[in-house]
Amino acid sequence: MANSTSSAAPVASAPYEVPAQTRIGHVHLQVTDIDKALGFYRDILGFQVVQRFGNQVAFISAGGYHHHIGLNTWNSLGGPPARKQGAGLYHTAILYATRAELAGALKQLVKANYPLTGSADHGVSEAIYLDDPDGNGVELYWDRPREQWPLAPNGEVQMYTRALDLNGLLAEA
16 A cells, blocks of 8 residues: 655644624622622622622622622632732723713712723723722723724724813713
């Protein structure tokens, strides 16, 4: 029997791409105190508690989903706040459906006298930045409709960072 080896060149395959409809389902945050975390996520931002297990974990959501955010103290009960330097989660981004809804969230933060760490107009979105009580970064934002996104001549999205008019945003609340 003759030795049969293929002399055909390997076929280049396209790199795998995650399906376009894939979404981030939820985030799980380590917090130092469940009640303190709920004071922020439930009482200020308005998430609803779906389920709670004492001082170890709480699952919270918007609109009755099983959970958008898990808060746990499994490895962090009474510990130090989140690190600002080194590897780790930079922020959790919470997407609002409309600019008016984002304005409502900003109004709640102002009412609670909760400090912001920043805000920005990114062209594709408008965002408010803050830290939760444990120092975990939080971004509250809304996306402009795709047809309003800034594009380069080659069609690529051209995000930028410009000042966000917080008073103009609040006027929509």
